[in-house]
Amino acid sequence: MTIPMLAEKAGKLPLEPGVYLMKDKTGQIIYIGKAKKLKNRVSSYFHSVDKHLPKVYQMVMHVSDFDFIVAGSEFEALVLECSLIKQYSPKYNILLKDDKGYHYVKITPGPWPDLQAAKQKIDDGSTYIGPYTSSFVVTQSVELAKKVFMLPGCKKKFPQDIGKERPCLNYHIKQCCGVCTGKISCQEYNDRVQRAVDYITVGADKIVKDLEREMTRLAESMEFEKAAAIRDQLQSLRRLNERQKVVFESKVDMDAISVAKGGTAVCAVVLKFRRGRLSDKDEFLLKDDGTPVEILNEFVARYYTTRQDMPKEVLLELEIPDAALLAQLMGEKRGSKVSVLVPQRGEKRQLVQMAYDNAVTGISYRSRRSSREVAGLDELAKLLGLGEPPAYIESYDISNLGESYKVCGMVVFRDGKPYRRAYKRFKIQTVDGQDDYASMREVLTRRLTRLKNGDSDEGFATIPDLILLDGGEGHVAAIRPIVQQLGLSIPVFGMVKDSKHRTRAIALGGQEVALSSYKAAFKLVTTIQDEVHRYAISYQRKLHKNSALKSELTNIPGVGEKRAKALLTAFRSLEEISLADVQQLMDRGKLPKKAALAVYDYFNGK
Template identity: 55%
Template sequence: MDRMERLREKARNLTDMPGVYLMKDNTGEVIYVGKAKVLKNRVSSYFRNNSSHNEKVRKMVSNVEDFDFIVTNSEFEALVLECSLIKQYNPKYNILLKDDKGYHYIKVSDDIFPRITAEKQKVGSGIFVGPYTSSFAVRQAVDEANRVFMLPTCNRKFNGRKLRNSRPCLNYYIKQCMGACTGKISRDDYNDLIKQAMDYIKGGSTQSVEQLTRQMEEAADRLDFEKAMELRNRIKAIQKVAESQKIILDEHKNLDVIAMAQNGLVVCFVILKFREGRLVDKVDYTIKEVYDPIEVRSDFLARYYSTTQDIPKVVEIDEQGLDTALLSEYLTKLAGHKVTLFAPQRGEGKRLIQMAMNNAAEQLSYKVKRTGREVAALDELTRLLGLSRTPEYIEAYDISNLGDSGIVGGMVVFENGTPKKSAYKKFAIKSTDTRDDYASMREMLSRRLSRYKEEQETGEGFGRLPDLILLDGGKGHVAAVGEVIDSFGLEIPYFGMVKDDRHRTRAIARQGGEIAISTFKSAFSLVTRIQDEVHRYTISYQRKVHKKTTFELELTKIKGIGEKKALALFRHFKTKTAFRQADVDEIAKVGKITTEKAKEIQQFMNNIS
């Protein structure tokens, strides 16, 4: 019995209970851990003949020599156990959370008048606080401390005296720097400010305000009103910074906002952490070889929160379709308090999700070397159409004709959100000589997919299948093309691009209805560009065909010149000007006609406009 048959047989004997399965390679190493509501069905699906697995799963299955399983009483228990086993074995084919970040530090230099700076490494002498995993949090903390306590951020060196031949910089005059360069602050007072700034960084604004308030009251009791006023101003500065950081949230909320951007097989998750109403951190993770957006969201959430103790009471996510009840129960168990997981659809929550999505798109754009706008448009289109993966390679089709003559089709290609003009194709419609857009579209797609069958081994041009097909038309065009794609046994998502009375993109047509698109700005912009481009390209081709046809018809008016001779002459000379400038002998040779007939053609061309 071969390996696959042995695995199929073992899987057929599994229970219908929930549980966890562990795939192992020929060395006995666990290479994948998964959970299942019904073990028998889930595990059997890996070893079926002709299974439509993605490349990552096929690769994993090809390395499976055996599997083990653990039965649980519920799907929730299976989820808990799955996360525990993933942490234990760290399997090759499970999600690995790597955030591409090193450690970051807050440094207090050992100068006479120290500086507080954000550093990526422990370089040079001084006091280092950290390490921190988030550069965002470190930079924000340092910037706030320097601003609140009016610490210098320039490159000047201070010694307690006024610097010669030097005037204070602009920050001093706009009251964002104390002006240590003026010599008006003592070293002791300066170091006291540095200590207060570091207390602020370590303890936060609430603790700093309480401490400074006590000092202000003590100064007032000593009748040191100048010091009390100075401390009062510092308290106001801290409160002002805190307020400016709280503008996103209306309340003192603790929540995580999580969004995902996808480009091809690469996804990026961004987590925005809000604590006491303030954005205190941004964490991002890039994961490769991803196919199912819903599955990867579920796996990411479970894996991420199983590795951290900082779990807020509210987690907002960017996508519905997840088993939020199951994941909420799991997060509640991890956190020791109730955790609500949901996808907000309006208001402040929706705005925060959009903010996280924008960050994820920008972060991913660096990884895939595309602009954030392109990544966001493709990601939004993926969500809107319910696609299982980002459509990196999009083909769009249009039909153009003038009455019943010159019927042509055009195909344009957008790769990663931008036109790929080298892949554009033209089609002269042959199956119908009447105005039948559905028949023309069927012919165009049939010819294109037939070429795929012939050239698929090349993986280029017609040998590459699109991730998405868009048609200039409505539900009728979608139905017509669906028949063709099904007849080839292919699974390619296809939709229509519907225009309004003013010839502007209005909606996406699908089987059974339409999808409104105007409120999805990034996707709307991309689809409009694609529709305009395929229309432009097809019309341009149709005009050339019409011009050629008219020219040929003019030549056939000459006695003795039929369609074949007219076509040969047109292909050689192409324009009327070329005809007029041609030598009579050349015309005779190309058309295989007598010199007298060639003179007649030349005279005819000179007399027409």
Template identity: 50%
Template sequence: MCTLSESLSDGVFSYPKKENGMVDMEHIALLRKKANELPLQPGVYLMRDKDGVIIYIGKAKRLKNRVTSYFRALDSHTPKVLAMVENVKDFDYILTDSEFEALVLESSLIKQHSPKYNILLKDDKGYFYIHITDGPWRRIDWVKSKPPKDGQVIGPYTSSYVVSQTVEQANKIFMLPTCKRQFPQDFRKGRPCLNFHIKQCMGVCTGKIPLEQYNESVDGALRFIKGNSQGLCEQLEEEMAKAAENLEFEKAARLRDRIAAIRRISGQQKVLYAGVDNCDIMAMAIGSDRVGVSVMNYRHERLCDKQDFLLSTDSDPAAVRAQFLMGYYRDNFDLPRQVYLDGECEDGDLIARYLTERAGHKVELVIPQRGQKNQLVELCRSNAAQYLSHRMKASGKEVALLDEVAKLLGLRQSPQYIEAYDISNIGASTIVGGMVAFEGAKPLRSAYRKFTIKSVAGAPDDYASMKEMLTRRFERLREAGEKGGEQGFGRRPDLLLIDGGAGHVAAAKEVLDAMGLVIPCFGMVKDDKHRTRAIASDGGEIQISAHKSVFSFITSVQDEVHRYTISFSRKKHRTTSLQLELMNAPGIGEARARALYKHFRTLDKIRAATGEELEAAPGMNKRAANALYAFLHPQTEE
């Protein structure tokens, strides 16, 4: 039996008010005190807002540990969790006999209350129909929801993906027009479109296609839609042989081309006929504050449905998979025997047991490592990345790349804003640092920054130089945060990449720890030939050569930060050398040397200047100009 805790709706606790955007820590302390009194037993907890509405439901193996974690170390919470905690007035809990019972109860309560901060999957798919228009020149298209009153419809179907793919294939195989021209009104009113020239349309607009031949193609397309491709090929082969016997060679050639097109399309569209029995495939693409999830449902060796979801969450990927699976199968009774995932799932054994009991047969959660199943998971992940990129207005390749970077480095979410750092020195006199930034996997040159290292004297020290550069950078972040800035130095990076190995990473993390910043930091390690080899972390090295897209991206980041830093270093060295040479002249100190360089830019231009031009330069006078001219032209000292 489950027992409900005593409710604190009698007004003992007040709503956690905010002042200047800060949480009421006094109220948080009261909630933490109440949480510390919870038992170390399995159960479900219900977070309530000021109106008593349940805003979050969770389960725990040990209630005390899980619930108290919400009300301590608020700085470590993700934005979503912190937003939920800010709105919690009180919480209740229900004890269960086991963690599995807690999982079942959590699912039931989420279904009843639809809490604001739980992952909720909205089913807004509707139904889809294949529509064949009226009239002599019929068209085949697909529509959503209410079917048109005119023409013929086939359906309803629940998957827009399968319907659109089927209609697209039918039109392509039988070379039917998909343009907006009206026939016969638009015969010979313009040139045929590109589809005609690439042999994906028979060119009805030319007015040369007989109506009988056109309707024969439409009827063939409808047979393709209603039946399987293998049976249609056999039927078309019989018709082709019959046409050849009757000496209808043009018709036989058309039928031959259709058979070849059907077989070619069927060979290309492995996603529709994958050769896998009843299973579901689920994969995710993680953005900065959104997660795209795709689910492909295979039944009887054929893809029968594909669904895409956009989740607003910043939880750990394993937790997101667990919450998604429980939500997806909450009202879905068509459970397969295998669910293939693209990564680890929190409470995977409990969820598999829960699904098994609901399905009446064993359900397994599997993470394929190789072979056809792994290829299908990667295909599903590509779909999720494409869907996420479409919703976030970004490139699908960029989303997939950053998602793979996050997966390889063990990040909670894909890094949308990356900063990379390098140190360059030419002797002890010229030590500089460079910072480059990448946003959405593309260079953000407006955020590039240069640093002249000031505190390192004597022999070059890369570690000390890196510490100075990062300290100055993040002090500017702190200052910008106090002023409310979110651009340039005021923007907090999602990932730091340091040109160097474990020692450079340790130096960078020392700065981050001292400033109380939690930012993922890794090194970019090069081989003896100065080529990117691996990623360095505090736990060793992560090999990236097997991940082609990540390897190319990290290489481009390392090359860019090195190019930017070494360019600044060479320019700085030329400037320093010129200034030192000018300071050997009588009357020329550091300030005048710097001003002369800024004005003339090169030593050749200074040497070519007349005495009057030198005198007119900033910070110069006649005496200093004459002395400098004499120093630069000893052979014409008079």
């Protein structure tokens, strides 16, 4: 069917809750969704198609037909939607694997065994402990056990490498027992490995009691050196246990969930807190280009319909439309009430921030960009209600110094970094007096007109994802009509400063939004505002300086505006001009002999 035919069919759907199944020309289901009112939701796909987000647009372009199922309520529609998605795995839905695979703790064979985290169990003579479903738990447990019992973390092979090289830094800072020095017997090393295995399998409490008894026995036997080694292990265990004892005071089981976007990639992280401790982390790299709220809403639904471990509370960074329905669904699975919350402050908000920091790190690690850049752009997009983090940002600042020195600086930030190749400088040409609004209108009209006319210059050819003006709502109100008149859909916002000229807020929609609670966005906007101010005022000062220099040169007989400009271009400063001889003034400054003699005489007192 064509888009008009699909729109006509959608218009005949009932205004009842249900599930719709989009199909391509082969009849394959490519997207499944739920709706409170089927007619309204499905019809929305086939109207103003060109205004959809890229993901939705691509899906609609592949739809040839659709089916629907009426449900008794929106909750029943949610349950049915989740069941059908799990069954059909549609291309355009967020899909998560039902399990995380199996992971093992591996103890290699031989007289000097090594403790490792393994992703699979193979027939290599090693001993395997597990399986565990969480790679996070296995990796963390092995790392902590090695640290507590000072087991080597290097790639040396024992006994072959004993005594061959000097011990590494870990030995000197007492994080390795130093097997390579030859001072540790094979029996003592194996005892340490066994304690590490016991620590992983039975926990710290039992190991502490066993170590205390062993330390007492060794002390009574006058084996003080061995007793001291046990004492050090006990101290490490107690310090570690103290640090990990409680992450937060509440003993309620919680999951903290956050998503971060970087380009077209989305990283979703779930941190699981059980009895006050961080017990596990799930991380998913998604390919989706919806809004943060849409992604989070769909992710939470997919995640909890594939799992049985339901927490008492789910902590989210954003309000999602299906929060109440998902809480009901999870509560039925858990057998008791589940709350879906968006904490604004306090301990729970810190847990959500921890999840967000992990999501940002996931994007940063894969994109080779700093976490600060990823977080700044992602937070800014959420703050401003943008569908995507703005990869290409232009910022403008007007700088005035009297009638003769009115300028504007344009700076560009690409992927959160200054992109100086695209910076531009403007002289205000048509505005009388110091009118910042009119000056900003002139500059943006000139810049965007060059964009519309297909200017090939790099600084003018790119459509910005976001325009930030140094100023408040008045500046924004002056510019938005120009953007609309030129048929462009570029978001425009203002950067508001306080009385001390420091970034304070973002001006949007007739109001100001404080940046103080968005740390990464605050740093990014402050950097942009400082840079555009520096660039604009440096251009203004340069013009003022050049004008003053020209003014002095034009006092010399035979030197007018053009010759003064040529001299400054050739020699860059009055000092260089004053040191030049007549021939240099003629050759480099392009002056006739009479004017060159006049300049030379002016600076040499003749």
